[in-house]
Amino acid sequence: MKVSRRTLLKLTGFGFAATIMLPRMAFAARNSLKSLRTGVQPGNKTRLVVEMAARPSYTLSYPNNQLVINIANTAANKSLTPKLAAGTLVKSISQTQVGDRLQITANLNKPISQIPKSQIMMLEPNGDNDYRLVLDFSAGASVAAGAGAATTAKNTVPAKTTTTPAKKYVVVIDAGHGGKDPGCIGKGGTREKDIVLSVAKKLRVKLDANGFKTYLTRGDDTYLKLSERAAIAERRKADLFLSLHANANPSRAMKGFSIYTLSEKASDEEARKLAESENASDKIGLDDWTGFEKDIRFALSSLQQHAVAEMSEEYANSCARTFRGAKIEQQPGPGVRHAPFAVLRSTVPGALLELGHLSNGAEEKLLRTGAHQDKLVNAIVRSVKNYNFEV
Numbered sequence: 001m002k003v004s005r006r007t008l009l010k011l012t013g014f015g016f017a018a019t020i021m022l023p024r025m026a027f028a029a030r031n032s033l034k035s036l037r038t039g040v041q042p043g044n045k046t047r048l049v050v051e052m053a054a055r056p057s058y059t060l061s062y063p064n065n066q067l068v069i070n071i072a073n074t075a076a077n078k079s080l081t082p083k084l085a086a087g088t089l090v091k092s093i094s095q096t097q098v099g100d101r102l103q104i105t106a107n108l109n110k111p112i113s114q115i116p117k118s119q120i121m122m123l124e125p126n127g128d129n130d131y132r133l134v135l136d137f138s139a140g141a142s143v144a145a146g147a148g149a150a151t152t153a154k155n156t157v158p159a160k161t162t163t164t165p166a167k168k169y170v171v172v173i174d175a176g177h178g179g180k181d182p183g184c185i186g187k188g189g190t191r192e193k194d195i196v197l198s199v200a201k202k203l204r205v206k207l208d209a210n211g212f213k214t215y216l217t218r219g220d221d222t223y224l225k226l227s228e229r230a231a232i233a234e235r236r237k238a239d240l241f242l243s244l245h246a247n248a249n250p251s252r253a254m255k256g257f258s259i260y261t262l263s264e265k266a267s268d269e270e271a272r273k274l275a276e277s278e279n280a281s282d283k284i285g286l287d288d289w290t291g292f293e294k295d296i297r298f299a300l301s302s303l304q305q306h307a308v309a310e311m312s313e314e315y316a317n318s319c320a321r322t323f324r325g326a327k328i329e330q331q332p333g334p335g336v337r338h339a340p341f342a343v344l345r346s347t348v349p350g351a352l353l354e355l356g357h358l359s360n361g362a363e364e365k366l367l368r369t370g371a372h373q374d375k376l377v378n379a380i381v382r383s384v385k386n387y388n389f390e391v
């Protein structure tokens, strides 16, 4: 059975337990293995996570039906049991000490191709987890393709195929504002509610094509209370919630994107003001937010609240990185900020994405173009695919 982190969170109120067991070392190992785990990602990809105490220096190789990871200056941790999820390509994982290197060998059901760079991630520690080397891969042509591979195939007993459909992760896309609430308006008359709805619809099509189950909080020009948006994420049992916005700044020179997560205390004055203006959306509809918020709060233990915050933070950081990688201009200052956004008050991990500034003439024009909207959509899709749904 595949369990997403969010389901796990709901079921158990867990923390991500990491076992710290240091082996006796014959050399001065500078790094240690904390955990090994696998999971299934959208598109039926296998995810292998190698958690380490320090940032690992590693190499990958792909001998017959194996994925071999060599990690420098690391001792084997024989007392560690890998957590293997059902339905992945990984049959078993073993550790071998080769001098001062730790060699981790994943025995696979099927050969795989060299894992492309885009499918390899190095995640920073985030409170509950240490450094994680994350490898995503699917069955494909063997790296040693050709006659040799054909011979190997002959001797291979075909693996029993089980038809477990891959779990579809649920993403709720929230186009900010709508109806009587236009959001911010550019000098050229561009309304935030129209831009974000257009991006939300495109995003939905692309995420669906990538194997996600998506819902829009609004699919047309309708006014929705902030609590209703959060409630849709709850009702749909979303794994991730993305609220799309465009920004305005008193300075017409200000431009660029920024990503926000929920925090009771704003990270800076600008973030505080932004949350105030986004939250003001409810003043238009005289929202009865307080009752709803209470229910949601009681539904989560402090440990669970912490876990939701950590997951949101992880997503937001990776989203900001992806945007920068796609050469989308970032607002000066930190890429990820925090503020008490009402729409993010739920049990669903998520972030509020300010896609750019409508108050800046050049960016207003850019945000109107299909090409730039596609660029934003592609970056968001990548950030969702990179998000660690399962492990």
Ligand SMILES: [Zn+2]
Pocket (backbone or CB within 6 Å): 176, 177, 183, 184, 192, 244, 245, 246, 278
């Ligand atoms: Zn907004």
